[in-house]
Amino acid sequence: MTTIHELGAEQLRTRIAAELERTRARTAGLTEAVDDADLMRQHSPIMSPLVWDLAHVGNQEELWLVRDVGGREPVRRDIDDLYDAFKQPRRDRPALPLLPPAEARAYLATVRDKVHDLLDRVPFTDRPLVADGFAFGMIVQHEQQHDETMLATHQLRVGPPALYAPDPPQPRARVADEVLVPAGEFTMGTSTDPWALDNERPAHPVDLPAYVIDAAPVTNGRYREFIAGGGYDDPRWWSEAGWAHRTEAGLTAPMHWRRDGDGWAYQRFGRWSPVRDDEPVVHVCWYEAQAYAAWAGKRLPTEAEWEKAARWDPAIGRSRRYPWGDGEPTAEHANLGQRHLWPAPVGAYPAGASPLGVHQLIGDVWEWTSSPFRGYPGFAAFPYREYSEVFFGDDHRVLRGGSFGTDRAACRGTFRNWDYPIRRQIFSGFRCARDARPDESGR
Incomplete structure (x- = not known):
């Protein structure tokens, strides 16, 4: 295009x-x-x-x-x-x-x-x-x-279903568990995308050590293991603030989940259905994501780690607009634009994978990162401070990648979303990362 x-x-x-x-x-x-x-x-x-x-x-x-x-x-x-x-x-x-x-x-x-x-x-x-x-x-x-x-x-909302859409596509590719992202510098942000917003600017170099990132968002199946393993009952996995929120809010599972016999069901736009294990988990807050990552022996990726995995192409040595390249998203690339009403199973969009083999970075679920929302070096508010700058600080955490409800016009590899760490009414999920071991990074 x-x-x-x-x-x-x-x-x-x-x-x-x-x-x-x-x-x-x-x-x-x-x-x-x-x-x-x-x-x-x-x-x-x-x-x-x-x-x-x-x-x-x-x-x-x-x-x-x-x-x-x-x-x-x-x-x-x-x-x-x-x-x-x-x-x-x-x-x-x-x-x-x-x-x-x-x-x-x-x-x-x-x-x-x-x-x-x-x-x-x-x-x-x-x-x-x-x-x-x-x-x-x-x-x-x-x-x-x-x-x-x-x-x-x-x-x-409570009441009969009011919205309808076809089911997302079925898996079309097998997806690895993790992907190594080699050490090195990449360009984060943009100075050339004409409709990019102020918090995406300016482009600037970021040098990262080698790290390993999940090849797909954490799925319902993996998250159910966390629940079954007592993840919500063990303060070891939670930060002090996270455990206080879990206790006060009475969190025991993602929002919209309920017990269904020996399993779980979730409500999606007025309809109940069994939880599908291969779909990305959605409606979890930052504290829940952080606790799961600790339980899994990992951590949430930084915002820079997420963006490098999504944009950096080692073959050409530059950052691209999307994981698949610079072209606009199509129905083959990502689950965007309310085309479907819930996340697609892992492996549904092989055409949207990054050159390193990281899948579903765009669409499906907003992905929590560990980073607080701050301006980039050289940030300038435009055209008004209230779009981004007034939200900078430790109160908000950055989410990346968009969800099934995000439109292509408001989603790209540089696009930044943010919210309070307790929020989970948004279409939020996550993937995990970890530091690369010496035998993995080649150092």
């Missing part, structure tokens, strides 16, 4: 229009799948009502594209505070005078009409906000991120 940099102005307008339309179709599907009462209801105190997310994506589109890029008069200045995520904590949003569903949809339609008019006229100049269509790409990614959040809300 032609890159953004290679497109002429008219081709870029066509690409942006298609991405806006594709993204809005997903938003519509997630919000039209339930009735108005469900849209207005808060399904969890840590999630917004779906109708808040719906109007919020329109408000962000208005703020950045209609007002900032276009210099047009506000459509609804009176609602700015209602849909400011920093001013309105999620737990309080149901009590706000939110736009009802019909009014929210009409607002989004009005904003989008103005954006299409703007798109026909805007020059893609060297002004950083509009160069290569960045502001439009930022809005596409923002809406797709909220679509994934709304998908997570659907997983939490």
